[in-house]
Amino acid sequence: xxxxxxxxxxxxxxxxxxxxxxxxxxxxxxxxxxxxxxxxxxxxxxxxxxxxxxxxxxxxxxxxxxxxxxxxxxxxxxxxxxxxxxxxxxxxxxxxxxxxxxxxxxxxxxxxxxxxxxxxxxxxxxxxxxxxxxxxxxxxxxxxxxxxxxxxxxxxxxxxxxxxxxxxxxxxxxxxxxxxxxxxxxxxxxxxxxxxxxxxxxxxxxxxxxxxxxxxxxxxxxxxxxxxxxxxxxxxxxxxxxxxxxxxxxxxxxxxxxxxxxxxxxxxxxxx
Numbered sequence: 373x374x375x376x377x378x379x380x381x382x383x384x385x386x387x388x389x390x391x392x393x394x395x396x397x398x399x400x401x402x403x404x405x406x407x408x409x410x411x412x413x414x415x416x417x418x419x420x421x422x423x424x425x426x427x428x429x430x431x432x433x434x435x436x437x438x439x440x441x442x443x444x445x446x447x448x449x450x451x452x453x454x455x456x457x458x459x460x461x462x463x464x465x466x467x468x469x470x471x472x473x474x475x476x477x478x479x480x481x482x483x484x485x486x487x488x489x490x491x492x493x494x495x496x497x498x499x500x501x502x503x504x505x506x507x508x509x510x511x512x513x514x515x516x517x518x519x520x521x522x523x524x525x526x527x528x529x530x531x532x533x534x535x536x537x538x539x540x541x542x543x544x545x546x547x548x549x550x551x552x553x554x555x556x557x558x559x560x561x562x563x564x565x566x567x568x569x570x571x572x573x574x575x576x577x578x579x580x581x582x583x584x585x586x587x588x589x590x591x592x593x594x595x596x597x598x599x600x601x602x603x604x605x606x607x608x609x610x611x612x613x614x615x616x617x618x619x620x621x622x623x624x625x626x627x628x629x630x631x632x633x634x635x636x637x638x639x640x641x642x643x644x
Contacts, residue, residue, distance in 0.1 A: 380433035444470025475509030477616025489513035498560035511539035576601035
């Protein structure tokens with residue numbers, strides 16, 4: 373039986389083993405998938421041990437995505453753009469391929485909930501690793517504008533410059549931010565601590581749709597705030613999680629599982 377895993381620290385909260393077990397059952401693939409939690413300075417050794425034990429591929433989550441990028445011997449274009457890897461695959465000729473499926477997962481979920489993104493104005497909150505992995509795929513949707521806002525403006529500017537060739541992307545501070553946006557995406561982790569990005573309330577209009585990359589059994593802090601201000605629709609990141617997992621599964625197995633039933637099962641499991 374082929375061996376797969378997810379690496380992260382902490383990892384006990386990960387839904388990836390549950391998701392990939394359902395994907396394997398759905399597609400009749402013989403594999404096992406487990407969670408591995410190396411010490412923060414022990415990722416390289418844990419990864420080497422995994423390949424030694426016969427591992428075929430793995431997912432990578434915080435704080436190891438940049439180390440995974442360094443570990444990969446080859447990179448897909450989207451991994452090179454992101455500068456981070458969330459999917460590793462040991463190819464048939466023994467080469468370690470690094471990929472990043474986060475952006476594909478986000479875009480698939482945005483399209484499912486909000487429809488065509490062509491010509492829209494999107495505001496992206498945050499300029500960390502989560503943001504970096506999704507900017508390229510977002511710009512591929514032919515946006516009218518993508519604005520990256522961050523507490524440290526220099527980080528947002530660096531990202532805007534990195535992706536400038538792909539489309540209309542710019543940077544802003546929270547203080548200078550103005551204008552109407554069709555969609556606001558929260559890539560920060562502030563909500564996990566019950567906090568909110570310092571966003572001006574007037575940016576939430578009756579037509580504004582909001583997406584939080586984090587998820588929980590209850591409405592996330594960002595989505596609750598946006599909903600109270602009258603946002604047209606709020607969506608959390610559970611669908612993105614399932615979407616990026618489906619993309620990883622396709623990279624490994626050459627078959628794309630369906631996400632809808634798995635997402636329903638995961639949502640039901642989350643609310644227990």
